[in-house]
Every structure is written in structure tokens, then in C-alpha cells.
Amino acid sequence: xxxLSLISLGFIPVLIGFIxxxxxxxQVPTYESFVEGGKEGIKIAFSIIPxxxxxxxxxxxxxxxxxxxxxxxxxxxxxxxxGVPAEIVPLILIRxxxxxxxxxxxxxxxxxxxxxxxxxxLASVLQGSTxxxxxxxxxxxxxxxxxxxxDALKVGLLADVVGIIxxxxxxxxxxxxx
Amino acid sequence: xxxxxxxxxxxxxxxxxxxxGTLEEVNKAIFDGAKEAVTLCIGLISILVFWLxxxxxxxxxxxxxxxxxxxxxxxxRIFPDVPSNHPAMGYILSNMIANMFGLGNAATPLGIKAMExxxxxxxxxxxxxxxxxTFLAINTASITIIPTxxxxxxxxxxxxxxxEIVVPTLIAxxxxxxxxxxxxxxxxxxRRRKG
Numbered sequence: 001x002x003x004l005s006l007i008s009l010g011f012i013p014v015l016i017g018f019i020x021x022x023x024x025x026x027q028v029p030t031y032e033s034f035v036e037g038g039k040e041g042i043k044i045a046f047s048i049i050p051x052x053x054x055x056x057x058x059x060x061x062x063x064x065x066x067x068x069x070x071x072x073x074x075x076x077x078x079x080x081x082x083g084v085p086a087e088i089v090p091l092i093l094i095r096x097x098x099x100x101x102x103x104x105x106x107x108x109x110x111x112x113x114x115x116x117x118x119x120x121x122l123a124s125v126l127q128g129s130t131x132x133x134x135x136x137x138x139x140x141x142x143x144x145x146x147x148x149x150x151d152a153l154k155v156g157l158l159a160d161v162v163g164i165i166x167x168x169x170x171x172x173x174x175x176x177x178x
Numbered sequence: 179x180x181x182x183x184x185x186x187x188x189x190x191x192x193x194x195x196x197x198x199g200t201l202e203e204v205n206k207a208i209f210d211g212a213k214e215a216v217t218l219c220i221g222l223i224s225i226l227v228f229w230l231x232x233x234x235x236x237x238x239x240x241x242x243x244x245x246x247x248x249x250x251x252x253x254x255r256i257f258p259d260v261p262s263n264h265p266a267m268g269y270i271l272s273n274m275i276a277n278m279f280g281l282g283n284a285a286t287p288l289g290i291k292a293m294e295x296x297x298x299x300x301x302x303x304x305x306x307x308x309x310x311x312t313f314l315a316i317n318t319a320s321i322t323i324i325p326t327x328x329x330x331x332x333x334x335x336x337x338x339x340x341x342e343i344v345v346p347t348l349i350a351x352x353x354x355x356x357x358x359x360x361x362x363x364x365x366x367x368x369r370r371r372k373g
Contacts, residue, residue: 026239037234041226052215060211061191064203115337128325128347133318143290148305151365156318163354
């Protein structure tokens with residue numbers, strides 16, 4: 001435990017230090033390169049604004065209207081029938097759509113059921129092992145101006161389904177289902 | 179498909195609000211959503227500037243290239259369309275590594291950079307290439323070694339063992355990563371058969 005948190009805390013400083021030292025040894029004009037690379041960051045941040053505004057407005061409207069909740073209630077019986085615990089269903093449905101909402105739900109589930117309960121563990125693993133597909137899609141493709149996404153969304157969402165099923169099976173297998 | 183989903187969410191939201199008496203919330207949501215998006219982007223500026231600055235140094239010093247050499251055999255199989263000495267490879271790998279350590283903040287700039295390189299590789303077209311779809315798929319199912327945020331939350335709620343979920347998370351992400359690669363292959367082959 002101590003060891004792991006030390007790794008997480010130490011990782012970024014070590015990484016940055018290494019990049020800087022390696023650059024210096026290879027005689028890269030480090031500060032100037034940093035500034036040049038950084039300029040690009042500003043451009044990218046501004047260019048994704050319209051993509052995120054469009055996507056987030058739609059998602060927020062969908063959620064605020066109560067439609068998302070209705071959809072969840074509608075899907076819930078089917079999910080429960082295949083063995084997904086009811087408490088976890090909202091988290092599963094929101095995970096690909098909104099990262100912040102999912103994080104909120106995970107903390108909520110952990111707070112209510114306890115971090116060492118089945119639900120708490122399952123929420124933890126789910127949160128850690130899947131990503132916000134819609135966000136990644138919007139930001140990555142938006143930033144470089146990809147308009148035709150091909151199969152990307154389908155593939156991403158199906159991969160999420162695999163991830164969710166894997167998370168449930170692994171948690172049941174490792175910790176048991178209570 | 180994104181166009182349809184986008185319109186679907188908005189229109190269904192409006193219609194639902196009319197029958198549900200939540201029009202007031204929906205009106206607020208339009209502006210809240212827009213504001214949240216801009217706030218998010220502004221918040222991203224600092225991270226993007228910092229990590230892209232650092233990565234420029236890594237790129238110019240040849241560090242990025244070294245990294246892609248190291249993992250070449252595996253990544254070449256996942257991305258057969260990307261030449262192994264192409265800069266895209268370095269960015270794809272650094273993005274994956276950032277994700278592995280739960281550094282979502284650092285992963286985003288690297289992912290965008292990787293996409294940019296992949297777009298150039300695809301002749302600057304505005305449609306997603308095969309490699310882009312693959313990159314996106316493995317990104318949404320990224321392998322996580324240290325889920326930093328989750329561990330922090332568990333500590334916060336006095337878990338007896340906040341890090342006991344590390345190994346299960348790793349196993350689950352490896353499975354979903356393999357799943358993502360296979361699903362991606364399936365759709366690629368289907369596209370190719372269709373011509």
C-alpha cells in the first residue's frame with residue numbers, strides 16, 4: 001500500500017525529471033522546445049470548445065429532462081435479469097457518457113455501501129477499468145477535425161460492454177458476491 | 179451515427195421535458211452544459227500546454243522514438259498501417275503509458291497528438307482511418323495499472339484495503355483491451371468485405 005502510493009506520487013516528478021535530463025544530455029534547447037510544444041496546447045484547447053459544447057449540451061439536456069433516468073428504469077429489469085446488480089446499473093449507463101457524473105456515482109456508491117462491500121468493490125473496478133467513450137471520441141476526433149467517425153463509436157461502446165462484463169466477472173471471482 | 183445520437187439526445191430530452199414538467203430544468207441545462215464544456219476546455223489549457231511542452235522535449239531528444247522501439251513488436255501488430263518509425267507510434271505509446279498509470283490528464287494531450295499524426299498519415303482526410311478507430315477502441319478500454327482516483331476515493335471512505343482493487347482492475351482492463359482489439363478487427367474485416 002505504502003509502496004503503491006509512493007509509486008503514484010513519485011511517478012510524475014521522476015518522469016518530468018527524466019525528460020528534462022535526457023533532453024539536456026542530448027543538447028535539446030529544452031526551455032525553447034517546451035514553449036514551442038506548449039503553444040500547440042493552447043490551439044488544441046480552443047479548437048475542442050465547439051465539439052464539447054455541442055456534446056455536453058445534448059447530454060445535460062438528456063439528463064435534466066429526466067429522460068436518462070427513464071431510460072435507466074426501462075433497461076434495469078433486463079440488466080438485473082442477466083445478473084447485473086440493480087445498484088450498479090446507473091453507473092454502467094453513465095460511464096461512457098459523462099466522466100464527472102460517473103465519478104460522482106462511484107463515490108456515492110462507495111459512500112453508501114462501503115468501500116469493502118461487493119457494490120463498493122464493483123464500482124471501484126468499473127470506474128478504474130472503463131473510460132468515457134463519448135468524451136474521448138469528441139475530444140480526440142474534434143481536436144484534429146475528423147468528421148466521419150466510421151465504426152469508432154460502435155467499436156468503442158462494444159468495448160465498454162466487454163469491459164463491464166469483465167469487471168463484474170473478475171470482482172465476483174476474486175472477492176465473491178457479497 | 180454521432181449526428182443521429184446527438185439529435186436524438188437533444189430532441190428526446192425536449193419532448194420528455196414537455197410531458198414531464200421539467201422544461202425549466204432543461205432550459206437551465208442548455209446553458210449549464212455549454213458553460214461546463216467551456217470551463218472544461220479552459221481547465222484543459224494548463225494541462226495541454228504543460229504536457230505538450232514536455233513531450234516536445236521528449237520528441238526532440240529522441241526519447242519518444244526509443245520508447246516506440248521498445249514496444250515495437252506488440253504495437254506493430256495492433257497498428258499494422260502505421261510504419262514503426264513514424265512519430266505517431268511514439269505518441270500512441272506514451273498515451274497508453276499515461277493511461278496505464280491513471281494519468282488521464284497527461285493522456286489527453288498525447289492522444290490528441292497521436293490522432294493528429296494519424297490524420298497526417300491518412301493524407302489529412304476528415305474521415306477516421308483504420309488506425310484511428312483502433313486507437314480510439316484501445317483508448318476507451320485502456321489498461322490501468324494504478325487507478326489513482328479510485329484509490330483516493332476508497333481511502334477517503336476508510337477502506338480496510340484501498341488498493342485491493344488494483345489487480346482486479348488490471349485483469350478487467352486487460353480483458354476489455356483484448357476485447358476492444360478483437361471487436362475492432364471484426365469491424366475492419368467487415369468493412370473490407372463490403373469493399
